[in-house]
Amino acid sequence: MAVRRRRRGAAAPPEPPARSGRRPRRLSGRRAGAAMGRAPLLLLLLVATAGRAGVSAAGGPEVHSLRGSWRLGNGNGSVVLRGEVPGCVHTALHRRGLIQDPYYRFNDVMYRWISLDNWTYSRTFKTPFDIRKWQKVNLVFEGVDTVAQILINNITLGRTDNMFNRYSFDITSVIKEVNFVEVRFLSAVSYAAEQSRCHKAYSIPPACPPPVQKGECHANFIRKEQCSFSWDWGPSFPTQGIWKDVRIEAYNHYHLIYFSLTSFFVKSAQQWSLEIESIFDVVSSKPIAGLVTVNIPKLQTQQTFGVKLQPGEGSIVLLVNINKSSAVEAWWPNGHGKQTGYNMTTTFIMEAGYQIEKFSKAYFRTVELVQEPIPGSPGLSFYFKINGRPIFIKGSNWIPADSFQDRVTYDTLWLLLKSAADANMNALRVWGGGVYEQDEFYNICDEIGIMIWQDFMFACALYPTDQNYLESVRAEVSHQVRRLKSHPSIILWSGNNENEAAIASNWFSIPYADREVYIKDYVLLYVKNIREIVLTEDKSRPFIASSPTNGLESVKEGWLSQNPYDTHYGDTHFYDYSNDCWNWTVYPKTRFASEYGFQSWPSFSTIEKVSSTEDWSYTSNFSLHRQHHENGNDQMLQQIGHHFKLPQSTDPIKKFKDTIYLTQVMQAQCIKTETEFYRFSQSEIIKGEGHTMGALYWQLNDIWQAPSWASLEYGGKWKLLHYFAQNFFAPLLPVAYEDKDVLYIYGVSDLQAEHKLTLRASVSQRDDVYIFVLQTTAIAPFVSLDVGRIKGRFSDNGFLMTEKKKVVVFYPWEPTSVEELEESLTLTSLVDVV
Numbered sequence: 001m002a003v004r005r006r007r008r009g010a011a012a013p014p015e016p017p018a019r020s021g022r023r024p025r026r027l028s029g030r031r032a033g034a035a036m037g038r039a040p041l042l043l044l045l046l047v048a049t050a051g052r053a054g055v056s057a058a059g060g061p062e063v064h065s066l067r068g069s070w071r072l073g074n075g076n077g078s079v080v081l082r083g084e085v086p087g088c089v090h091t092a093l094h095r096r097g098l099i100q101d102p103y104y105r106f107n108d109v110m111y112r113w114i115s116l117d118n119w120t121y122s123r124t125f126k127t128p129f130d131i132r133k134w135q136k137v138n139l140v141f142e143g144v145d146t147v148a149q150i151l152i153n154n155i156t157l158g159r160t161d162n163m164f165n166r167y168s169f170d171i172t173s174v175i176k177e178v179n180f181v182e183v184r185f186l187s188a189v190s191y192a193a194e195q196s197r198c199h200k201a202y203s204i205p206p207a208c209p210p211p212v213q214k215g216e217c218h219a220n221f222i223r224k225e226q227c228s229f230s231w232d233w234g235p236s237f238p239t240q241g242i243w244k245d246v247r248i249e250a251y252n253h254y255h256l257i258y259f260s261l262t263s264f265f266v267k268s269a270q271q272w273s274l275e276i277e278s279i280f281d282v283v284s285s286k287p288i289a290g291l292v293t294v295n296i297p298k299l300q301t302q303q304t305f306g307v308k309l310q311p312g313e314g315s316i317v318l319l320v321n322i323n324k325s326s327a328v329e330a331w332w333p334n335g336h337g338k339q340t341g342y343n344m345t346t347t348f349i350m351e352a353g354y355q356i357e358k359f360s361k362a363y364f365r366t367v368e369l370v371q372e373p374i375p376g377s378p379g380l381s382f383y384f385k386i387n388g389r390p391i392f393i394k395g396s397n398w399i400p401a402d403s404f405q406d407r408v409t410y411d412t413l414w415l416l417l418k419s420a421a422d423a424n425m426n427a428l429r430v431w432g433g434g435v436y437e438q439d440e441f442y443n444i445c446d447e448i449g450i451m452i453w454q455d456f457m458f459a460c461a462l463y464p465t466d467q468n469y470l471e472s473v474r475a476e477v478s479h480q481v482r483r484l485k486s487h488p489s490i491i492l493w494s495g496n497n498e499n500e501a502a503i504a505s506n507w508f509s510i511p512y513a514d515r516e517v518y519i520k521d522y523v524l525l526y527v528k529n530i531r532e533i534v535l536t537e538d539k540s541r542p543f544i545a546s547s548p549t550n551g552l553e554s555v556k557e558g559w560l561s562q563n564p565y566d567t568h569y570g571d572t573h574f575y576d577y578s579n580d581c582w583n584w585t586v587y588p589k590t591r592f593a594s595e596y597g598f599q600s601w602p603s604f605s606t607i608e609k610v611s612s613t614e615d616w617s618y619t620s621n622f623s624l625h626r627q628h629h630e631n632g633n634d635q636m637l638q639q640i641g642h643h644f645k646l647p648q649s650t651d652p653i654k655k656f657k658d659t660i661y662l663t664q665v666m667q668a669q670c671i672k673t674e675t676e677f678y679r680f681s682q683s684e685i686i687k688g689e690g691h692t693m694g695a696l697y698w699q700l701n702d703i704w705q706a707p708s709w710a711s712l713e714y715g716g717k718w719k720l721l722h723y724f725a726q727n728f729f730a731p732l733l734p735v736a737y738e739d740k741d742v743l744y745i746y747g748v749s750d751l752q753a754e755h756k757l758t759l760r761a762s763v764s765q766r767d768d769v770y771i772f773v774l775q776t777t778a779i780a781p782f783v784s785l786d787v788g789r790i791k792g793r794f795s796d797n798g799f800l801m802t803e804k805k806k807v808v809v810f811y812p813w814e815p816t817s818v819e820e821l822e823e824s825l826t827l828t829s830l831v832d833v834v
Contacts, residue, residue, distance in 0.1 A: 121183040571694070711725060
């Protein structure tokens with residue numbers, strides 16, 4: 001997602017030892033019969049739970065987490081407090097009562113000083129094991145945000161400069177019985193500005209975000225969540241902190257760092273196979289031989305392999321052929337079948353050292369991105385086949401769920417992702433201006449069948465390509481692909497968001513004579529580095545360099561097409577706020593719509609939490625401050641004005657609430673019209689355009705309480721758009737539209753069997769849900785039910801009520817009562833807006 005138009009060096013950080021020039025051997029094994037299964041646990045058997053000292057077993061590693069309370073201080077020592085790890089400075093200050101909610105009113109600007117200061121995390125810890133017993137001891141950071149110097153016992157171990165990297169520091173020679181560890185942060189804002197100043201050869205635009213975003217400059221010069229410097233839907237909070245786990249690891253001989261499995265279907269043999277890759281840090285100076293046994297009891301598959309680990313970074317790649325007599329249930333997207341996974345145990349028994357048992361889940365899924373000629377149309381198709389079946393991609397775009405990642409809990413993720421599935425979505429695009437999401441995000445997607453289009457974290461900008469920067473990016477990409485490639489939910493890697501379009505459409509007014517420098521940088525970063533690593537690390541899913549892109553046509557044109565928005569190729573992003581959104585003829589009959597959308601305001605109950613009485617007006621300073629998209633508030637009123645009367649109430653708060661309601665009605669109807677256009681375009685070619693096979697609207701979720709393109713408000717409350725999505729993404733959809741006085745009616749189906757369309761309104765009652773019976777004496781359009789701050793969702797909302805009586809079910813997300821609901825309920829329809 002761009003800032004929307006009409007169309008819309010520190011020293012290189014230490015990293016794990018480089019991969020040797022040897023390619024790991026692909027091994028096949030001997031079948032050894034089935035064995036009893038073990039309970040599926042996604043951890044090493046020998047690793048202790050976080051927060052406790054590691055417990056060794058048969059010479060296994062010691063793992064000691066350093067999570068918990070750390071000392072936190074600012075640059076001059078005037079602010080000192082306790083801060084939780086994982087965490088960040090902003091949330092630490094808020095929890096200790098030193099600042100208000102950073103989202104309250106104008107605090108995003110008022111608290112800018114926090115990001116401009118240099119903060120230090122520190123703590124002491126006792127070594128929970130005998131140091132002399134271990135050949136190697138590492139201090140491991142799963143995520144440091146972002147630029148920091150790492151010290152232990154006043155000795156500098158190294159520096160970090162990439163939020164998305166894993167950092168491991170060898171502390172074998174410096175660890176003591178009692179240790180003092182420090183993480184000295186440098187302001188991300190200051191660092192980015194300095195990196196930009198040091199890049200003297202030519203500018204790397206954009207320098208700064210538009211003033212309406214109230215953001216910070218040069219986000220493209222730091223490997224950090226790009227939207228943390230502001231976006232057109234989010235605030236500027238360039239955080240500092242240890243945002244993921246930190247721990248001490250002690251081991252002898254070897255230590256397992258990465259473990260991944262990917263599935264393949266061998267057509268010639270009509271057989272499933274699994275590629276299992278294990279990457280070790282091998283301390284031994286000599287190769288270590290051993291046996292690896294892979295056991296999948298439910299599939300009557302067990303194979304044993306003879307292996308050899310080489311010193312340094314040792315890799316083992318095993319190819320496991322699944323027993324042909326076992327019926328493998330494939331993993332399917334939501335709405336197309338089950339998300340079956342199989343418990344798998346991998347046991348490593350080496351000549352030296354200890355035994356490792358790795359418990360994991362094996363999924364079987366193939367994915368193809370089909371780009372081939374279409375009869376009657378120039379260009380190429382662009383659609384996904386899952387397990388050999390063409391799938392229409394239905395869903396939205398995911399942004400970070402909070403400016404402060406330590407506030408994003410499992411429950412937060414589950415609520416948002418389950419809401420996507422409940423709205424009949426089967427896919428989300430993890431957008432490239434945020435973060436590679438936490439493991440639990442992808443685990444949930446695996447479980448509920450949400451396919452993931454995974455961007456790499458580059459968005460709406462050009463980027464430097466100096467050696468230090470490229471080395472950091474290469475480590476980032478290698479780490480993230482190794483971490484994530486086991487997830488069947490991920491169906492595509494994409495190099496960036498809109499950067500091909502930025503050059504092709506010349507967003508940054510680069511003189512034609514200078515274009516070649518930026519094109520060369522583009523190919524160097526996304527093709528010769530990112531793509532090269534992805535293809536080496538993961539051969540199980542496709543890669544595209546950008547979105548939007550012309551796909552193979554972009555490749556043909558040197559990876560940068562003349563018009564990445566060409567409807568005959570690849571995917572498109574499309575935004576149009578001036579034309580009437582009910583007019584379906586303005587929409588592109590594209591192969592794949594990966595971004596499109598309209599803004600609305602969140603509910604009054606959501607805004608109320610971060611505002612005060614004087615803010616409750618559409619034209620208040622707060623309402624203008626919260627809108628980060630140029631002319632966004634006016635564009636919403638203009639779109640409303642095409643079909644509805646604007647509120648005229650003399651009560652200012654009622655007028656504000658009525659306006660909020662109308663923005664949600666407008667947004668829901670606009671995206672309904674556009675999505676239905678894309679869905680019925682999948683089966684036709686008109687004037688060479690069509691065969692649309694994907695609709696991902698912008699955007700699913702919100703990062704804070706503000707006007708945006710989201711269908712889920714901050715906190716998870718459903719906007720009217722999300723209720724509409726339940727219907728326009730339904731597996732069976734009737735669509736009617738008028739063209740030149742002719743009414744066309746389409747029956748759109750995602751199902752494999754033929755179905756006749758019939759309509760019905762049936763509601764079942766259960767103990768834990770609440771039944772609303774609505775009555776009307778006249779037709780009520782766009783009926784909206786709202787229960788304020790009570791968390792939950794309705795079975796239907798924003799509907800046209802033509803009968804005298806309608807039953808709606810409310811599903812609470814927290815305990816409530818009939819009395820609470822009656823007191824909180826407000827009913828609004830178009831006839832209530834005056």
